[in-house]
Amino acid sequence: MKKVELSQGIIQYVFEPISQQYFGNNIIALINDNKAVLIDIGLEDQAKEVIKDLNESQITVEKVVISHFHKNHMQGLKILTNVTIYGSEHYKQTLDLWIPQEEHQYYTPNVLVEKNRSIKFGEHNIEMIQNPGHSLCTLLIKINNKFLYIGDELIFASTGEPILPRITKNDIINHYISIHNLNKYSQYTFIPGHGEVINSQSRIVEEIKNVCRYLCEILSNDDKISVEQATQKCTRPFLHKEWHDNIYK
Numbered sequence: 001m002k003k004v005e006l007s008q009g010i011i012q013y014v015f016e017p018i019s020q021q022y023f024g025n026n027i028i029a030l031i032n033d034n035k036a037v038l039i040d041i042g043l044e045d046q047a048k049e050v051i052k053d054l055n056e057s058q059i060t061v062e063k064v065v066i067s068h069f070h071k072n073h074m075q076g077l078k079i080l081t082n083v084t085i086y087g088s089e090h091y092k093q094t095l096d097l098w099i100p101q102e103e104h105q106y107y108t109p110n111v112l113v114e115k116n117r118s119i120k121f122g123e124h125n126i127e128m129i130q131n132p133g134h135s136l137c138t139l140l141i142k143i144n145n146k147f148l149y150i151g152d153e154l155i156f157a158s159t160g161e162p163i164l165p166r167i168t169k170n171d172i173i174n175h176y177i178s179i180h181n182l183n184k185y186s187q188y189t190f191i192p193g194h195g196e197v198i199n200s201q202s203r204i205v206e207e208i209k210n211v212c213r214y215l216c217e218i219l220s221n222d223d224k225i226s227v228e229q230a231t232q233k234c235t236r237p238f239l240h241k242e243w244h245d246n247i248y249k
Contacts, residue, residue: 001049006189006197010143013050014158015042022157023194023240027071028149029054033121037063039141039149040073047076059106063121065128067151067193068135069094069107077108085109086117086128088137113139133178134165140185148188153178154207156195157239162207163194164214164227164238169236169247176215182208210234224248 001240004012005133006028013027027050028039036059041047051061051063063084066074069091077085087109111117118127127142134152141149155163167175182190186208188191189199198204227244 001046001053003053004197006191007144010147011123012041012191013046013053014138015046017158022159022161023155023163024158026191026193026195028143028191029075030121030126030143031059032124033123034059035062036060037065037121037124037126039065039143040067040151041076041080043072043075044078047079048193050076051079063119065126065139066091066107066109067141067149068138069099070135070152071098073151073193074107080169084111086111086113086248088112088118088130088135088139089114090132094135094137099160131178131181132151133171133175133181134167134243136174138178140182142185142188143191146184146189147191148182149193150182151193153182154190154192154211156192158195160196161239162210162236164243164247165211166240166243168249169218171221172215172219174220176219179208179211206235210236210238214238220246 002014006012009031011029015024017024017063025042026047029040030037036054038061041064061083066087089112091109095107113128116129125144129140131138131140139149157163165175186201186204189197190204191197214230229240
């Protein structure tokens with residue numbers, strides 16, 4: 001685990017890739033005195049490391065905001081009690097797809113976000129915005145009108161390369177809309193759930209365009225096309241090209 005101070009009171013915990021993946025997890029901690037809000041909480045072992053590090057500075061987790069309800073963003077909730085959990089009103093549709101019913105109790109948010117919701121935490125201003133794309137329950141999280149946590153809307157390797165979206169054909173239109181929506185926030189510093197922080201507006205715009213080009217190529221062809229055909233108009237190569245086949249399953 002690596003700690004990066006993004007700004008005063010904002011810590012990025014960076015975890016290395018596991019298994020055969022190119023990407024690791026990011027967990028963001030907003031600190032106010034001896035309390036913290038976490039944005040996503042990662043896998044259980046990762047959450048333990050973050051909480052241990054915070055506790056060593058006498059900081060306890062008070063709230064958790066979940067960007068979307070996939071295991072690698074929320075499993076750490078299993079080890080937390082008596083915290084406020086913020087999540088999309090559509091959380092259950094995602095839990096029903098991926099999580100056994102008997103485990104829903106660990107991940108059910110006690111504050112539901114409908115469209116937008118803003119909270120103040122010490123000097124930090126946090127705004128949660130519904131943006132269904134990678135998942136129906138995706139939230140974008142604005143921090144202090146400077147940072148935008150984007151979850152898995154754009155995914156990057158730990159070494160910076162973009163990674164293909166992991167979606168099915170039924171998700172393509174929603175995902176295209178959600179990615180295109182990111183343009184309105186291109187002046188922010190983007191914090192992805194996986195990969196490096198991006199503070200270059202030109203780079204952000206380029207990454208958005210490339211994913212949109214990829215999705216448009218698929219949508220414009222009724223028949224299956226190869227990943228090479230789908231990315232021919234993109235300016236950067238993608239990793240995890242094998243995910244392209246998921247679209248046609």
